[in-house]
Amino acid sequence: MRFVKKEVNTTPIEDTVFVIVERAQRAKQEIGEENVVDATIGSLYDEEGKLVALDSVFEPYDALPKEQKAKYAGSFTGNIGYRKQVYEWLLGNVSSTLAHSVIATPGGTGAVNITIEECLDKGETLVLPEIAWGSYRLMATMHNLNTKTYSLFDGDHFDIENFRSVCKEVSETQDKLVVIINDPCHNPTGYSLTKEEWKNVIEILNACAKKVPVVLLNDIAYIDYSYALAHSRDYMEQFNAISDHVMVVIAFSISKSLTSYGLRCGAAVILGQEQEDVRNVEIVFEKAARATWSNIANAAMDNFTFVTTENKEAFEKEKAYYIDLLEKRSSIFTKEADAVGLSYYPYKEGFFVTLRIEDNTMRDHFHEALMQEHIYTVKVNKGIRVAVCSLKTEKCKGLAKRMKAILDQVR
Numbered sequence: 001m002r003f004v005k006k007e008v009n010t011t012p013i014e015d016t017v018f019v020i021v022e023r024a025q026r027a028k029q030e031i032g033e034e035n036v037v038d039a040t041i042g043s044l045y046d047e048e049g050k051l052v053a054l055d056s057v058f059e060p061y062d063a064l065p066k067e068q069k070a071k072y073a074g075s076f077t078g079n080i081g082y083r084k085q086v087y088e089w090l091l092g093n094v095s096s097t098l099a100h101s102v103i104a105t106p107g108g109t110g111a112v113n114i115t116i117e118e119c120l121d122k123g124e125t126l127v128l129p130e131i132a133w134g135s136y137r138l139m140a141t142m143h144n145l146n147t148k149t150y151s152l153f154d155g156d157h158f159d160i161e162n163f164r165s166v167c168k169e170v171s172e173t174q175d176k177l178v179v180i181i182n183d184p185c186h187n188p189t190g191y192s193l194t195k196e197e198w199k200n201v202i203e204i205l206n207a208c209a210k211k212v213p214v215v216l217l218n219d220i221a222y223i224d225y226s227y228a229l230a231h232s233r234d235y236m237e238q239f240n241a242i243s244d245h246v247m248v249v250i251a252f253s254i255s256k257s258l259t260s261y262g263l264r265c266g267a268a269v270i271l272g273q274e275q276e277d278v279r280n281v282e283i284v285f286e287k288a289a290r291a292t293w294s295n296i297a298n299a300a301m302d303n304f305t306f307v308t309t310e311n312k313e314a315f316e317k318e319k320a321y322y323i324d325l326l327e328k329r330s331s332i333f334t335k336e337a338d339a340v341g342l343s344y345y346p347y348k349e350g351f352f353v354t355l356r357i358e359d360n361t362m363r364d365h366f367h368e369a370l371m372q373e374h375i376y377t378v379k380v381n382k383g384i385r386v387a388v389c390s391l392k393t394e395k396c397k398g399l400a401k402r403m404k405a406i407l408d409q410v411r
């Protein structure tokens with residue numbers, strides 16, 4: 001490791017998901033697709049087992065002139081029309097009173113990473129949910145940050161007291177608090193905070209902000225698959241109550257919203273009470289963007305603007321079909337799980353349902369035993385993730401019962 005910088009973690013990424021995906025693929029080839037439950041893939045798949053790529057997104061994209069695809073973006077912060085439309089898409093129906101700016105990023109990943117990297121100094125601590133998308137921790141490691149986690153649930157509600165005590169502790173031990181909340185449609189539990197819970201979160205952050213500046217990083221990667229879609233942004237109105245020592249950064253991703261994972265387009269939406277503070281964050285994010293990815297794919301941004309304005313009706317109609325499908329699949333699984341007493345984290349909406357297995361050693365045994373029966377899932381901290389987003393409806397039927405029987409054997 002002589003050739004890389006000294007202060008970098010050199011342990012290889014353990015891609016646990018890829019290994020299981022491979023195993024599931026192999027099983028399908030060996031014993032036939034019909035005999036395998038593959039709940040590993042975290043993208044939206046249709047009932048024919050094909051990746052969903054919405055026509056309302058890709059027909060206009062394919063029709064774009066090649067020069068538009070070839071061209072650089074209008075600026076390092078993103079095309080003006082795109083930045084305006086991202087704000088409109090997310091906050092257009094929210095009576096936000098906050099100053100704001102939008103920076104185009106490569107997916108939600110870019111927005112989350114730029115915030116972590118530019119808001120915390122080396123050696124500081126990032127606050128995360130204890131069950132979370134794995135990249136948060138990796139990003140923290142890459143920037144030589146520590147992490148501290150808050151527990152997510154107290155029974156079937158958000159564990160507000162633990163959130164309070166973790167935020168308080170960190171704000172007493174360093175001079176900034178940066179906390180990630182992945183909501184709505186939390187990956188991987190499918191929980192969404194209530195309006196009341198959001199109100200409490202803001203109160204807690206305002207209390208911490210009396211001591212130190214606070215950055216709330218709200219990762220909304222799955223928001224456009226919310227079951228109560230028309231109300232999915234209502235909670236953002238609570239942000240109006242942030243103190244002037246709190247900054248909100250919303251990490252938005254068109255990967256999921258437009259089923260365009262490969263186009264690598266997203267945005268960081270910066271919100272604050274003071275225009276000057278928003279501008280200061282924008283300056284740093286713009287420089288980081290220029291230094292890291294330079295600019296975002298011009299055609300991906302332009303296509304988002306077209307799809308969510310002129311093509312909005314067709315897009316929303318097509319997407320609504322898949323939201324219904326997700327709801328159908330998840331409700332089959334959760335209802336059957338309730339019936340057989342298979343415990344899962346409080347699921348409301350989203351791509352995944354996660355079984356509650358708090359002992360990670362037991363989880364490992366269970367995960368392996370499931371694979372012996374050709375049920376392939378992904379391990380997460382204290383749980384087993386079932387990707388209903390890629391699991392055909394028929395495969396959801398009877399699955400909970402089978403899983404419960406296997407769990408009873410390993411217990």
Ligand SMILES: Cc1ncc(COP(=O)(O)O)c(C=O)c1O
Binds near residue numbers: 109261
């Ligand atoms: C919770 C969460 N946030 C953000 C992302 C970022 O996705 P992308 O960078 O493709 O937009 C993902 C992708 O899986 C995710 O699960």
